[in-house]
Amino acid sequence: MDSIKTPKAENPRLLGGSASHAAVAASFFGPVKLVGVVGSDFPKRYIQLYERHGIDLQGLQVLPGKTFHWSGEYEANMNNRRTLLTELGVFETFSPTLPEAYREAPFVLLANIAPALQHHVLDQVRRPRFVAADTMDLWLNVALPDLLKLLKHLDALVLNDSEAHQLTGEDNVFAALKKIHRLGPEYVVIKQGSHGSILSGPGGLFLCPAYPLRKVVDPTGAGDAFVGGMMGYLAAAKGPVDRHIRRAMVYGSVVASFCCEGFGLQRITRITRPRIDERVKELERLTRF
Amino acid sequence: MDSIKTPKAENPRLLGGSASHAAVAASFFGPVKLVGVVGSDFPKRYIQLYERHGIDLQGLQVLPGKTFHWSGEYEANMNNRRTLLTELGVFETFSPTLPEAYREAPFVLLANIAPALQHHVLDQVRRPRFVAADTMDLWLNVALPDLLKLLKHLDALVLNDSEAHQLTGEDNVFAALKKIHRLGPEYVVIKQGSHGSILSGPGGLFLCPAYPLRKVVDPTGAGDAFVGGMMGYLAAAKGPVDRHIRRAMVYGSVVASFCCEGFGLQRITRITRPRIDERVKELERLTRF
Numbered sequence: 001m002d003s004i005k006t007p008k009a010e011n012p013r014l015l016g017g018s019a020s021h022a023a024v025a026a027s028f029f030g031p032v033k034l035v036g037v038v039g040s041d042f043p044k045r046y047i048q049l050y051e052r053h054g055i056d057l058q059g060l061q062v063l064p065g066k067t068f069h070w071s072g073e074y075e076a077n078m079n080n081r082r083t084l085l086t087e088l089g090v091f092e093t094f095s096p097t098l099p100e101a102y103r104e105a106p107f108v109l110l111a112n113i114a115p116a117l118q119h120h121v122l123d124q125v126r127r128p129r130f131v132a133a134d135t136m137d138l139w140l141n142v143a144l145p146d147l148l149k150l151l152k153h154l155d156a157l158v159l160n161d162s163e164a165h166q167l168t169g170e171d172n173v174f175a176a177l178k179k180i181h182r183l184g185p186e187y188v189v190i191k192q193g194s195h196g197s198i199l200s201g202p203g204g205l206f207l208c209p210a211y212p213l214r215k216v217v218d219p220t221g222a223g224d225a226f227v228g229g230m231m232g233y234l235a236a237a238k239g240p241v242d243r244h245i246r247r248a249m250v251y252g253s254v255v256a257s258f259c260c261e262g263f264g265l266q267r268i269t270r271i272t273r274p275r276i277d278e279r280v281k282e283l284e285r286l287t288r289f
Numbered sequence: 290m291d292s293i294k295t296p297k298a299e300n301p302r303l304l305g306g307s308a309s310h311a312a313v314a315a316s317f318f319g320p321v322k323l324v325g326v327v328g329s330d331f332p333k334r335y336i337q338l339y340e341r342h343g344i345d346l347q348g349l350q351v352l353p354g355k356t357f358h359w360s361g362e363y364e365a366n367m368n369n370r371r372t373l374l375t376e377l378g379v380f381e382t383f384s385p386t387l388p389e390a391y392r393e394a395p396f397v398l399l400a401n402i403a404p405a406l407q408h409h410v411l412d413q414v415r416r417p418r419f420v421a422a423d424t425m426d427l428w429l430n431v432a433l434p435d436l437l438k439l440l441k442h443l444d445a446l447v448l449n450d451s452e453a454h455q456l457t458g459e460d461n462v463f464a465a466l467k468k469i470h471r472l473g474p475e476y477v478v479i480k481q482g483s484h485g486s487i488l489s490g491p492g493g494l495f496l497c498p499a500y501p502l503r504k505v506v507d508p509t510g511a512g513d514a515f516v517g518g519m520m521g522y523l524a525a526a527k528g529p530v531d532r533h534i535r536r537a538m539v540y541g542s543v544v545a546s547f548c549c550e551g552f553g554l555q556r557i558t559r560i561t562r563p564r565i566d567e568r569v570k571e572l573e574r575l576t577r578f
Contacts, residue, residue, distance in 0.1 A: 076460055077460045078460065078461075171365055171366045171367065172367075172502070172503060172504065172505065173483075174501050174502065174503040175503050175504070178503070192484065194462075195481065195484040195485075196484075196496075198501075204574070204575070205501055205575050206575060206576075206578070207485075207498045207501070207575050207576050208578070209496045209576075212463050212487075212494055212496070213461070213463065214461060214463040214464050214467070215461065215464070216461065246577070246578040247578050249578075250578050284578075285493070286493070286494050286495060286496050287495075287496050287498075287576055288535070289495070289497070289535040289536050289538075289539050289573075
């Protein structure tokens with residue numbers, strides 16, 4: 001759960017978390033199986049929200065105790081934020097065992113969590129076709145060896161530009177991409193917020209635009225929505241990943257744009273696939289030359 | 290003349306200045322007439338450099354005294370820079386009178402200079418078809434009324450995102466664009482450095498990519514090269530501006546990328562039109578989805 005403060009509003013205990021944002025984002029493209037943990041204080045309406053999006057909750061543990069709670073405050077530019085509070089709750093001792101049905105998942109997204117836990121989840125999946133992971137500065141600081149170990153088992157790493165800088169020591173994002181490939185992943189995606197994202201993969205570079213927003217209400221979870229939408233689109237597409245990944249990123253980018261237009265999941269849970277398709281078409285027009 | 294220090298090198302008294310960068314950038318597309326002033330210390334080889342690019346120098350005054358000299362230092366990320374020294378020299382009392390042949394120019398670029406001087410130049414042009422101006426934070430601070438007056442006579446304003454924020458008070462770049470249109474220009478271009486640029490015009494928005502560079506040697510003048518390349522391409526294109534401006538921006542973006550690959554004009558003076566066309570084609574491939 002996230003309590004989010006912006007210069008214009010304050011919203012306590014919204015449904016948040018990487019898994020929530022990514023799962024809802026992916027749900028527009030096909031079935032999703034969620035892995036996570038919440039406490040006994042977790043509101044029933046949030047469970048219903050997952051269900052309305054057809055998200056499989058076999059892998060969602062409800063344990064006695066409190067749900068993980070993060071609280072943060074954004075500056076006026078909506079880019080810089082600081083953490084006010086982190087309460088781990090039941091998350092502190094979380095070590096998921098995947099339901100049997102989950103172990104055959106062909107597309108696996110290891111959303112932001114300690115890399116050792118990401119690895120523990122991945123080890124339980126039998127023959128995944130495509131594995132992507134997100135990470136954050138915290139793990140680069142406190143669990144770098146675990147992250148480096150995980151990187152050798154990923155198809156794709158998704159991170160933002162300051163994390164790419166931290167991981168490689170490179171100021172230049174294209175130089176950083178080259179170094180990250182050497183650590184394992186065949187695909188590397190660097191998120192740049194309102195500036196879009198960059199893919200480096202077997203098909204070369206792709207410069208993915210961000211959908212232009214005149215007003216950003218709350219960017220929390222936009223990175224998760226981006227990678228969730230991307231993985232959802234990829235999982236639903238027939239044929240090789242390399243043929244679809246550019247479009248998958250554009251779809252992720254559009255879903256993330258909706259995420260930014262409301263607090264928590266408020267906006268993204270009100271959209272439909274045709275609205276997403278519209279913005280993708282608009283991005284085609286906005287980038288054509 | 291620019292003396293530029295980066296973490297890796299120091300280069301004293303290179304040929305620099307908005308007019309130099311923009312004129313050389315535009316020269317790849319068609320004839321260019323330059324307006325400017327230098328002192329008697331201005332090296333002959335710099336005059337020859339202009340001449341090699343076929344730049345008309347009737348409007349270049351050579352006056353007794355020293356050439357304008359700027360000195361700056363870049364941080365490791367090559368984005369932040371600070372001014373070490375500014376010596377105005379003969380520039381201090383510069384007030385150009387356009388040669389007769391210049392007064393029929395259909396495409397006018399008012400490169401970065403005091404807005405009152407930009408206005409003074411513009412007033413001497415008879416029936417320009419398309420007038421663009423660049424500016425900088427300094428003029429927003431010390432000559433805002435002059436700049437606001439000038440804006441009413443422009444077709445296009447080109448500025449970077451922090452200047453757009455300063456001019457409008459808007460943190461969001463798309464909200465800022467809307468406000469800038471109300472100040473006069475039908476076309477507004479916001480430069481975002483390595484993140485590309487954004488056009489807002491009668492044909493809507495255009496998100497223009499930056500050419501990916503693994504190594505930036507010196508970004509000085511890249512903004513001038515961008516707008517110079519854009520105006521050069523536009524002036525050479527047949528038909529309405531609105532039909533060509535997207536491609537013109539992409540060409541400007543590519544010329545700016547070459548600018549960043551050498552100190553001063555060192556790299557940009559060694560390229561040819563086919564090399565520019567190659568990178569434009571590459572940008573098409575890098576942005577297609």
